[in-house]
Amino acid sequence: MPIPQDPIILLSYINTQLRDYYNNLTELCLNLNIEESQIVEKLKSIQYEYDPTLNQFK
Template sequence: MNIPNDPVILLSYINTQLRDFYPNLTDLCLSLNINEESLCAKLETIDYSYDQTTNQFV
């Protein structure tokens, strides 16, 4: 699966996917074949981290 490379666009894409289709980040990553650690690291470059309580990057 091709996901956006730009971190800001990636943030929007991932949060939308989490909101609409996935109960948690692990399920999203497994389904889309994305490395969870790499995804988190990329979004941390723009100061966002995953919040399990809200199921989104904040």
Template sequence: MAIPNDPVILMSYLNTQLRDFYTGLDDLCKSLALNQAQIEEKLSSIGYKYSEKHNQFISA
């Protein structure tokens, strides 16, 4: 599965996936075989961090 490369589009894509299909980021990354640390680093570069409470990436 190819995921978007652009950080803003990636954030939107991941938040939609988290909202619709996954109980958490760990679950999503395992299911899609994604490197969680790389995802968090990429979205951190545009000022977003994962919130377990909201189960989405939010503005840091």
């Protein structure tokens, strides 16, 4: 399944996946076969950054 392209929807999708299924962003990206940098850059464009201690973008 392709990931959402809209940054706001992507934020919700990624944070839900992190909360429910993955211990960290790297694990999520490896499992979904997506580039971590893609996610980070897209969410950075809406002023969200990954917080590894909370395991979410905030």
